[in-house]
Amino acid sequence: MKRILNTLICGLAVFTVCNVPALAQKKNSAVKKTAATTVKKNNDALIPNDPNVKIGKLANGLTYYIRKNGEPKNRAELYLATRIGSLMEEDDQQGLAHFTEHMAFNGTKDFPKNDIINYLQKAGVRFGADLNAYTGFEQTVYQLPIPTDSAQVFKTGFKILANWAGKVVMEGEEIDKERGVIIEEDRQRGKNAQERMSKQLLPLLLKGSRYENRLPIGKIDILKSFTHDRIRSFYSDWYRPNLQAVIAVGDFDVNEVEQLIKTNFSGLTNPANPRPRLNYDLPDNKEPLVKVITDPEQPYDVAMIMYKLRGQVTKTTAGFKKRLMYGMINSMLGARFTEILQKENAPFIFAQSSFGAYQGGLVSGMNAFQTVVAAKSGDQLEKAFAGAIAENERMSRFGFVQSELDVAKKNILAGNEKQYKEKDKTASSNFVQQYLNNFLKGSVIPSIDYTYTETQKAVADITLSEINSLVKTLTPKENQIIIVQAPEKDKASLPTETQLIAAVKNAGTGITAYVDNSLNKPLLEKKPTAGKVITERKIDAVGVTELTLSNGIKVLLKPTDFKNDQIIFSSFSKGGISTANDEDLESAQMASLIAQSGVGEFNPTQLSKLLAGNTGRAGAYIDDLYQGFSGSSSPKDVETAFQMIYAYATNPRKDAEIFNKNISDYKVVLGNKNANPNSVFSDTVQAVLSSYNKRAMPTNLEDLDKVSLEKAFNFYKDRFADASEQTFVIVGAFDINTIKPFIETYIASLPALNKKQDFIDRGIRAPKGKISKTVYKGLEDKAAVELYLHGDYTFNADNNIQLDALKGALEIKILERLREKESGVYSPQVGLSLEKYPAGHYYFNISFSCAPANVEKLIAAALDEVSKIKTNGASSDDITKFKSEEQRQLELNLRNNNYWLGYLSSRLKNGEDLDQVLSEKQRLNNVTIESTKASAQKYLNDENYIRLVLLPQQK
Known part of the structure; x- marks a missing residue:
């Protein structure tokens, strides 16, 4: 089915904070050491390294x-x-x-x-x-x-x-x-x-x-x-x-x-005359550096300004505090841009400003404050650019307001609390990055305990005046770089270098101070009338308790100790977009925008402010075959998450401004996407795999013209009007008796009409037979290949593991042949998709990019490997690798909340036994050379073979 595109603006370089500079205290030998200066020095102490990491050095x-x-x-x-x-x-x-x-x-x-x-x-x-x-x-x-x-x-x-x-x-x-x-x-x-x-x-x-x-x-x-x-x-x-x-x-x-x-x-040695490892820097530029670049395949009109700022590695408490302040500035400014982007009169379709490492940390010791903006067209880019710069100027001239800072502080403290509670459950990979930064960049390694205490202290100490003083340093007159990236077709309408510089200088004209639009109301006006748990069943094999609620909803609870401060959940019931009639299809496919518009009186910005410092979150979704809810929370905030479920189900927000702005922006995305060869090829793949079924074709501009807010809103309400067949899966750090009252209050109270619902099989199928299609698009010497072997399928655990093994063995052989032997590709992929509903089907997919001259040779090589595995089955070595990797991944998965949430939900959707995972090892043992040979002969047949190739446009 079609999906609403995420507006991914190509060419936007938006980076997060890496090493935030710590400005050293200036020494003044003429000043005596008074009590005040001693306190100041003590407040800027060096951050100690975590004693739990052993750091040493060999003689070499x-x-x-x-x-x-x-x-x-x-x-x-x-x-x-x-x-x-x-x-x-x-x-x-x-x-x-x-x-x-x-x-x-x-x-x-x-x-x-x-x-x-x-x-x-x-x-x-x-x-x-x-x-x-x-x-x-x-x-x-x-x-x-x-x-x-x-x-x-x-x-x-x-x-x-x-x-x-x-x-x-x-x-x-x-x-x-x-x-x-x-x-x-x-x-x-x-x-x-x-x-x-x-x-x-x-x-x-x-x-x-x-x-x-x-x-x-x-x-x-x-x-x-x-x-x-x-x-x-x-x-x-x-x-x-x-x-x-x-x-x-x-x-x-x-x-x-x-x-x-x-x-x-210890036996490794250094050269007798080692070459010196030099450090390099970027020079300053007094005047703005400006570049306007166009390209026929660039899909969006994008402008960017960067202010290069010298940085230092954070090593002291003062630097630690400043790093938090930069994080708060990014958060508050980001919230302002998000708020603007929800308005129909927003001058841009995307905009963001943030402080961080220059070019993502590629250049040591260099940071940047950067603003990126995308416009609807070339002739609107100057206005969009000026509008984004005006927000920087508004921040610099008037600063932030206390309520914004309060929100930022609450969110930082909530994250800090969560990290601290999980300190004994922190993944090893998280520590590795700290040690890499210490070795490569010289940054310190504070312990989780130190970080927690220092964050609590620094956040309490940070004042609005300090924040508003710091923001004035982010947009200096020197070290500016201004860039435009735009489609070739818009070249004549783009702003000139002179106009871009003028836009930066004049951006503050007529601006006024920011006004906070927070709503001081509860999420729910009153608690709903609670329902009841009417039955309770233990499924001891997998540590699950199943509740049946008075409104018909099933809730599966799996308490775990994998995380100390994490509860995650999702739900589903049958129906989804498949229930929409053809006349309302386009509106139904946009119904998810209702869930993105906030709830009740709260637009998304107001909702975000209301929930500052609260980890409870939930949202609604509607996909092809199902609708439901998903979310997460710390144990202390689970009531809030469940309140959001109730709000999204019973009080969705019908916001014409947000809805129309999303549709308008989406039109820009669709209007430009055919400039990108990969986008055109992806649309072709989608169309061919669905046999050009209208309900599964890529969305086009004509589709958007048919979208109605009223129909989308009504479809959303209809999908959530009857929750009686919803099934919830809740996994994480909770006590069943403690969470039950919240379930009864907010889930057992969801509306129930007790109708029998199902999804509708709309006949979307891959084409039978041999299909070949070549797309000619793109300027470069580059090709993309997608090969599909597919067919009808009986979906069950025994078949699934055999196909997984076949996929794993084929993946190894395709890599060895196409990359190692032919030297013709970098990272070929072998994919496997197994579907039970609406009809059982399997897809094997071999994909790679390569030189156009090598397409036929490499396709032949790939199919040759398919033929070999059909003749011989997987090799003993490849089966050993598959079994070992599967077993190792299973060991990790069984200690992972997200795995259990997905596993339980999938078993329930497919009507399978919940204890299936317990027999996984036996099914692995059933994978043999002969079983993979049999599977290959049955499923890797070329009766249903789709060959799709992207080649450069013909000259």
């Missing part, structure tokens, strides 16, 4: 961080961090830092060829999803999540890290094979409007710095032609222990891990 200079942490159990996060990136490359080595990262997986002293990947997959570690690495300007980081309940596997993990650190062999044959893979990575991620515009933007954004000429992907001509000695030289020069750190966090013995690090890494 390698740093290590070790922390014992029990979440998840029997798992560890092992990382090798290196202060080595593309900035270290010579002119003829551009791209070789990233290339070196690839080579670490293609053969080391102790693990020839692909042995690292093969070994770890057999241990249950997934390549890509778990085992991975990345390269930036100044760092290369390798990540290895690994089980700890196998002593041998765990010990081998450190051996692997050491091999990456100093034992990569760089065989010439492997280097040459990898060239094509990296070129395809560049093609997959780039060869589009964004990359073309970036090539024009980066000389501006990184003007006058080494960053400008050291993009991590490098230069294609160098990647194709560099001699083997150049990458070997890069590795020997820079992969050295005094630039490396090992990070180990997990369920293990700290002393044992320290010894493993010493054993594996």
Whole structure:
């Protein structure tokens, strides 16, 4: 079915805060040390590192961080961090830092060829999803999540890290094979409007710095032609222990891990004459740097201004406080923009201002305050840009009001409280990032206890006047960069560089102070008349209690101890958009906008302010086959979440302004989307897979013209008028007897008409037979391929596991063939979709991007692998990998609230036994070479084969 598009504005670079600067106290030797100055210094103390992390250094200079942490159990996060990136490359080595990262997986002293990947997959570690690495300007980081309940596997993990650190062999044959893979990575991620515009933007954004000429992907001509000695030289020069750190966090013995690090890494040596690792900077610019860029495939008219600001790593309590203040400013300003975006007369379709790390932290020591805006058209961009800048000026000139600050403070304190309550359930991966930042950037490592106490103290201490003084520093007259990215067709109507500069200078003309529109009313005017729990049944096998309520609703409760402060829930009943008649279909598909318009008297902004500091949230949804509710809460706020369920069901908000603004913005999205080749191809895939059924076709502008607020609102009300067949699943940290009264008050009181409801099978099916379609769209030398093998299917647990195994084995073979052997793709994907309703069907999907010249060869190679698995079944090794990965993931899932919420909901929707998961191991044991061969012959047939290809437009 069609979906409302999320307005994802291409080319918008909106970043969160990374290292917020801590401004050092100025020293004045002429001032005596009075009591007041002593107190001031004490208030700006250094932040201590968390005592729970053991930090050490080997004699060769390698740093290590070790922390014992029990979440998840029997798992560890092992990382090798290196202060080595593309900035270290010579002119003829551009791209070789990233290339070196690839080579670490293609053969080391102790693990020839692909042995690292093969070994770890057999241990249950997934390549890509778990085992991975990345390269930036100044760092290369390798990540290895690994089980700890196998002593041998765990010990081998450190051996692997050491091999990456100093034992990569760089065989010439492997280097040459990898060239094509990296070129395809560049093609997959780039060869589009964004990359073309970036090539024009980066000389501006990184003007006058080494960053400008050291993009991590490098230069294609160098990647194709560099001699083997150049990458070997890069590795020997820079992969050295005094630039490396090992990070180990997990369920293990700290002393044992320290010894493993010493054993594996002490033998690594530094070069006799090490090359100096230099630090680089961005120069200032006194006058604004301005660039207007257009491209035929750019879908939106976007303008941006950045104010470059020098930054320092947060190391003191004063810096900690300032970081919180910047977070509050972002939150308050973001709320103002959200409020404007709900108005029909908003001058833009998207706008945001925020303070954060410059270009997402790519440039050390540089922050930015940046504003991004998207307009409906080129001739409205100047007005939209000025409107967004005016909000910055309103903030700077008049500041925020106390009620806004109160909301921001409440939300920070609520998040701080939640983090503190979960301190013994914090995932190991969360700690890793702290230690990476410490090693790579020099940031401190405060403990959760320290962070909690200092946040409480700092939030209480922050005043409105301090906030309003700080905002005045965000928009300096110097270090401005102004950028426009727009469709080629709008070139003539875009503002000039002079007009853009003038818009910034004149943005404050006629502005007035912000007026808060909060509503001081309760969410519900009165409590509903409570219903009752009429039956209660225990399902001990999976730790579930089922309640039947007086209005017919079923509630499944699964209390867990996986998190201390988390309750999550969702519900469903049959019907959804399938019940809409053809005449009202377009309006019904927009009924979810009703749920996005607030509840009762509260618009979304007012509702957000009302719930400041409260973690209870809920919302309503309507999809193809179901309607229901979902939400989350801390235990203390669960009543609020349940109140929201009741409000969304019984008192939806009919807000013409918000609804019409959404439809208007959506029209802009649809009007521009055909400029993007991937969007056109995606629409084609959707249309073909649904056999061009009107109810499943992509939404177009004509569809939106048929949308009626009245019909959408009425459809929403109709879907929630009868809750008697709703089934709720609630999982998390709650006591059943404590939560029951809230269930009776807010869920058992939902309206019930006791009608029998069902979804309607509208006959949306994939086409039978062999279908081939080629789309010609796009300027670059880039192709995309989607292959589908599909058919009717009997949906059950036994069949599902066999198809999962087949998919896992085929995924391995497609990767080995298309990437490793053919060197023709970067990351091919094998997908599997299994449907029970409205009709049983399966889809195997093989997808990849590649050079247009290689499309036929690679499709033939992919189908050859399909043919081989039909003839031989999956290999014994691949079955071992599948079983190990499945078992390891199941171990993690069984300790995860989100897994149980999805699992229980799915079993209920499909009418399956809730204890199905308990027999998963037996079903895994039933996967054999012969079973996969039988499944492949049955399901990987070409009777129903869809081939879809995107090629560049023909010239």
